Amino acid sequence: MTLTRQLSRIAKLLVDAEGIGFPEAEARLRAMTLDIVVGPDAANPAGHAAALTALAVSRRTFLGGVRVIGGLGQPLQSSLSTRATLDEALAEIGVNGFPGPAAATIGIGKAAARDHICACWDGWRAGVRSGARVALGTSNNPLAGIAAGAHAVGAAFQGLRGRTDLPADIDLWPGDGDIPDFGQVFLPSAVWLFGLGNLGQAFLWSLAALPYADGVDRALVLQDYDRVREENWGTSILVPDDRFGDLKTKMAEAWAEARGFRVARIDRALRTDLRRANDEPHLVLSGLDKIAPRRLLADVGFDTIIDVGLGRTARDFDRYRVNVFDKTRTIDAHFDGVVDPAPRPAAPDLPAYAKLEAEIGRCGAAEIGNASVAVPYVSAIAAAVATARAIAICSGQPCSPGEVQKVSASERRAAAASCPIEAPGVGHAGRAGVPHIATAPALPAAVR
Template identity: 55%
Template sequence: MPEDDWSVGVWWNGWRAGTAHPQACVCEHSGNPLVGIAAAALAVGMAFQAERGQCFDLRSEVELWTTVEGKEDAPGFSEVFLPGALWLIGLGNLGQAFLWALAALPYENPSEVSLVLQDRDKISEENWATSVLVGDDTYGVLKTRIAEQWALRKGFDVRRIDRMLAATDRLDDADPRIALCGVDKIEARKRLASIGFDCIVDAGLGRSASDFDRYRVTIFDSARPIDKHFANQTDAKTDDEIPQVHAYQHLLGEIGRCGAAEVVGASVAAPYVSALAAVVAVSRLIAITSGCKCPSSEVGRLSSLNMRRVAPIVDIDARGARHAGNPKGYER
């Protein structure tokens, strides 16, 4: 192999996935598709770091199911229950990654899975490089329509709402009681507190050139209200300095500072970051649906996963959670 060639390998085992030198990667048998998505996201992140001249170690690892060390093992994929009813709020970068991860789950009958898709925005040019369901022919189309069409093709039972969620909205008895949130504004998150959700799994991404590969997944319930968590927080500004790296400066020269900041904060790297955030969030949903404890929060950066912070494992109050059975092809 030429000395200037570069390659990275992926591996997975149970609920764990990672990257390493190709010769050091051994994949154990696993029917869990989420670890495949996670491994791919980590590998793309490594490639991006290599292009920036910042890939100094090919080894990275993430565990999608957190347990109390030394006291219990993560369940086998055959033992869990898959989520059966979800309200997805925000169908941009993160929301579409959520759908992608959910569609990868081996449901016995996807038509029994109820999804409510809510957003008010339309696809614009900047969504092309950041959102997994967006194509050249979708500009100007409602994000909910793109998501609905894709989810219907996957066999899900889908309802869409083409407006913002209002603080005065209330759930009907048959509505999903679990929300999966991927919005980018704190005020929008605060409004979720009064709607009637039993549980909210909320994900967020870094928004600037300095933290674009950062992700956060937080679970809110009756013991951890979302409005109290964000009570004293406001949306951060994203006008930080563009890094003095060739790739960023090239973008700056091509489309101007505003566009470059936007690309740095989202378009260049966000797809692989949102993919990892999505599988972490969906893994938490599976734990909640299965009646298992899980961390109330996790914060990490793909470029330094060894520094990720995971909150203690807690019980989640999600009495209204509905499941759609065990993964297809497995027996308890």
């Protein structure tokens, strides 16, 4: 069987964790099917962000197909799409139906709760519940919806792998003390994104979900040198189904401009000569996956750097780390003496890689063996956490400088105590406004 490159980094999770072969891993992924049930009480910014995110990440993990059913003719209450109704926005992402019952079901909204996993949210908090335990709170925060929708997909995916304990809630607000309502915070006006892989695209997804007021200028600088490859499809939320070879920055630019952002591109790697111009963003969201370029960020001239890292192996693939750096706590000092793991000269000593080596050669098998395991629901959650930190900084609020969490954990680790972040040049684009709410005749009640 020829390895399907689009699935390689997800299939690798099952291969490395369970010692099965790549053909069996792909067959299991293709047998995974999911129903997403949307209740009428999901007609709010958090609920629609949850539904759209759940579809966007699950269709790259549940390869047998994803159906979205329920009250989908609702006028869209999300800035993630310019479509008029929820079902139009879902169809824009892409739905792949399947015959027969689903292997797993998740609900969006309390009315969708039965005996399956449901996404839930309350202000800056996101979680999953089962059955009658579902309760929804304040629903005006799209970041909580993003985290909740991705969280539910992750719980369903882990459930099909035999891990049935529900994970703990995720607290998005990064500070101590009083937690502001989402309508009281300020949104970032200008952000520089380094790396447009799975994390960088998830950053864009969270930023696009923020309800900027009409006519407010919001600017992005997108920097990456890489092109979209087949193996990016299974891990990255914006990669199209059948178009590879474009620059990642070019693909991301088109998507962001369609959602109202003013975009500048830098289509090269981060080098020692890069310096920020006076009119360029002071705030960075970094999704770089190597240590050396992270250290280089210290000399570019940014006020604030929010750096996110993900796990790489079958044991820690759903771990994420979020760190905040400023002039007093610098990224180069934090990573001083830290090195990336050295690549192995050969593939892991597992039967699956021996068979793969015979099929695609030693170098190809070693490349797959050294690649990181990645699933898109983890990136979506980590990006929502990082974007919440950007909002806190733009709002002049204290912020935790560091946090490490595992999505599937039954208890959350305490984040570092919050502290003031020195960000004199980081501007904001005003308070969160009313999300995109379209009015249109009701459309059919399901997308198949």
